[in-house]
Amino acid sequence: MEIDPGDLLLFARIVECGSFSLAAERVQLPKSTVSRRITLLEGKLGERLLQRTTRRVNITADGETAFTWAQTLLGNVDDMLQALSGVRNEPRGALRISTSLRLGREYIAPVMARLRQRYPALEVWLELLDRRADLIAENFDIDIRVGEVLEQHLIAHRITTSYRILCAAPAYLERMGAPRSLAELAQHDCLLFRERDQRFGLWRLHGANGEESVKVTGPMASNHSDVVRQWAHEGYGIIMASMWDVAASLKAGELVQVLPGYRQPADVWAVTTARGGESEKIRVCIEFLKQALTQGPQALVTRI
Secondary structure: OOOOHHHHHHHHHHHHHOOHHHHHHHHOOOHHHHHHHHHHHHHHHOOOOEEEOOOOEEEOHHHHHHHHHHHHHHHHHHHHHHHHHOOOOOOOEEEEEEEOHHHHHHHHHHHHHHHHHHOOOEEEEEEEOOOOOOOOOOOOOEEEEEOOOOOOOEEEEEEEOOEEEEEEOHHHHHHHOOOOOHHHHHHOOEOEEOOOOOOOEEEEEEEOOEEEEEEEOOOOEEOOHHHHHHHHHOOOOEEEEEHHHHHHHHHHOOOEEEOOOOEEEOOEEEEEEOOHHHOHHHHHHHHHHHHHOOOOOOOOOOOO
16 A cells, blocks of 8 residues: 555645645645545545535544654655755754653743744644653654653653652651651651552662662552642652752742752653654754753752
8 A cells, every 4th residue: 555645745734724625725736636635545544534524624533643644754754855955944844742741831831832933833742641651652753751761762862960859848747757767768658659550669769878779658649740749748748759840849848858868860851763863853852952941941950
């Protein structure tokens, strides 16, 4: 089965315009030709991509999947043309980014808005997840994550150096006392951010004697980092969180650092596939992120 890239371009234009007529005007083809070619494309794929009504065109679930891949393919064509031209033109095309909820909402979202203002030919899709994204299976260009990058087939671009610390609300420490050693965490209520199949947490931290670990448990855990953070503010236990995530709370006295001699490395990375590292739009985005997250209003606080 051979798919004509021109048909994918037509399909993408119809989705963007929400209309066969407007798309036909944009590509300067008769509406009947556009309709016929989309019907042929659907026939080759064996799936209905668009639902036509008298007033508008709606994309189907299969159409959304096809549209994502169409954008990627068309973006690759732009990257190829830029590479062959030997010059770096204005980045354009779809840019799919994933990151965690809090980092994405508080920092990445405003940075992406500024990126889009500077490069109006970019189309930014930002997806916020409280799990690690699969760049290849989920078709993301960049995953912005905190902590180690273990996948050997991915390329990790360091955005900034950071670390996680232990902290708790003053109310909890007044009620339960502060741990005097890492081992004492096992007797405390530790608030865990974990997946549903994890029974306990293993916290590894660096101190004066190198890396140490402690198995921690607690009566409350969630797979949503904002929930765990809120519980800590309400005095339900001790959390381990990135410095940039709790810096404002520490400054306001809402949280207090526990065992300040211990920390866990947790650098912020922009992760791409090997192919993605060759893309001009991805390169520009990563450089923009490095600057924005280390300087200016969205800079991550990495020390107190």
